[in-house]
Amino acid sequence: PAGGFSPRRVLLKLSGEGLMGAQGYGLDMDVVRRLAREIKAVHEAGKELCLVIGGGNIFRGLSTAAQGMDRTSADHMGMLATVMNALAVQNFLEKEGVPTRVQSAIPMASICEPYIRRRAIRHMEKGRVVIFAAGTGNPFFTTDTAAALRAVEMNCDALLKATQVDGVYDADPKLVPTANRYDSLTFGDVLRQDLRVMDTSAIALARDNGIPILVFSLQQPGALAEVLRGAGRYTIIRE
Ligand code: UDP
Numbered sequence: 562p563a564g565g566f567s568p569r570r571v572l573l574k575l576s577g578e579g580l581m582g583a584q585g586y587g588l589d590m591d592v593v594r595r596l597a598r599e600i601k602a603v604h605e606a607g608k609e610l611c612l613v614i615g616g617g618n619i620f621r622g623l624s625t626a627a628q629g630m631d632r633t634s635a636d637h638m639g640m641l642a643t644v645m646n647a648l649a650v651q652n653f654l655e656k657e658g659v660p661t662r663v664q665s666a667i668p669m670a671s672i673c674e675p676y677i678r679r680r681a682i683r684h685m686e687k688g689r690v691v692i693f694a695a696g697t698g699n700p701f702f703t704t705d706t707a708a709a710l711r712a713v714e715m716n717c718d719a720l721l722k723a724t725q726v727d728g729v730y731d732a733d734p735k736l737v738p739t740a741n742r743y744d745s746l747t748f749g750d751v752l753r754q755d756l757r758v759m760d761t762s763a764i765a766l767a768r769d770n771g772i773p774i775l776v777f778s779l780q781q782p783g784a785l786a787e788v789l790r791g792a793g794r795y796t797i798i799r800e
Contacts (some may be wrong), residue, residue, distance in 0.1 A: 563586030566773075566791055568718030570609035570685065573600070574708035574759075575723050577618035577646055579779060588649050597653035599785045603711060604659050604690060608789060611681065611691040611715055613708040614650060616642030620702065636700030640667060643704060647694035649674070660689045666707070678714050685715070705759040709766035720774045721788065722759060727778040728796035729758050732792055745797045758798065773799040 575596065582589025593692050604610055622636035644665055651661045663673035673694065674680070681691045696707040705722075712720040725735075729751070732740040748768035751758055758764070758776055767774050777788045777795035787793030 565682075566719075567646050568608075568789065570715065570717050571719045571721055571789065572611050572708060572712040572715060572717045572783070573721045574613045574705065575615065575646075575650070575779075576596065576704070577615040577642065579723055579725070580614075580646055580649070581618035585743065588646065590649070590653070593649050593653045593658075595782075596779065597659070598602075599779065599782070600654060600690065601657045601659050602783070602786045603789055604688075606786065606789070609685040609688075610700040611685060611693060611711065611717070612647075613693045613696075613704055613711055614643050614646045615704040616640065616646060616696075618642075619645060633700040636702075637667075639665060640695040640698070640700075640794075643696055644672070644694040647692045651692055654690060654692075660687075661692060662689050663692045663694055663789065666693070666695040666800065681713060703760050703763070705763040706766065709759070709763040709772070712772050713766060713770045717772060720772055721785070722774055722776045723779045723785075724758075724776055725778060725780070727781075729756055729776050729798070731756070743796045745799070747800060748798060751798055764798075767798075768800070771800065773797055 567584050568668045576631055580588050580593055582592040616639050619642035620639050622639035625635040626632040647663045651663050654661045664681055665673050666676045668675040680696050683754045684691045693711050693780050694705045728742050730740040734740040775797050
């Protein structure tokens with residue numbers, strides 16, 4: 562893509578689905594191990610990194626609410642699912658020798674730190690990867706919005722959104738073989754054309770605070786490092 566750039570501090574959003582591998586539910590530890598190695602590579606290259614992890618591989622509030630549960634309780638359960646994923650990613654990162662801290666938006670003092678903005682920034686400055694768990698801490702939000710919020714709070718230079726495909730297309734490339742892939746888009750394009758990259762509140766937060774979003778696939782080994790060098794395949798969304 563034009564104007565390849567080299568962000569110094571980045572937030573990586575991993576969806577829960579990206580952690581479940583082929584099994585359709587839960588965590589595939591081989592996948593988590595592989596992701597940890599990808600993250601280690603960019604950490605060693607000197608990037609300041611923080612992660613927001615989803616929970617859709619374990620629990621989604623919206624679909625459970627549709628089955629008769631109160632949305633707020635279901636969303637609380639969804640946020641707890643993201644904590645489980647965060648602990649798994651933390652564990653594999655530490656096995657790779659990457660220092661980490663998990664910070665949860667819902668305090669759980671015996672498991673991880675509470676979210677404290679200044680402390681999170683300090684961790685990154687000291688070379689620790691910070692994993693943000695429990696989304697925003699509020700029901701009716703998503704971890705995509707949490708990712709945009711934390712990226713803004715952490716003064717990140719970019720938000721990297723890992724998906725199952727290598728960028729944003731004008732139709733689902735898994736269903737429509739002729740779908741076109743975009744190299745770059747503006748926030749306005751995404752909102753106007755209702756391209757479902759991240760939810761609207763996440764896009765709006767990134768736009769209002771000037772944080773570019775890079776959409777890419779983690780399927781290819783080395784993809785994360787490549788994207789951060791401004792190479793590889795991705796769609797960049799910016800002003
Ligand atoms: N969730 C929430 N508030 C947040 C973030 C997440 O209530 O700020 C809940 C919500 O129920 C959601 C679930 O946690 O369905 C898992 O998050 P998400 O669906 O964003 O995960 P992903 O799709 O990235 O795996």
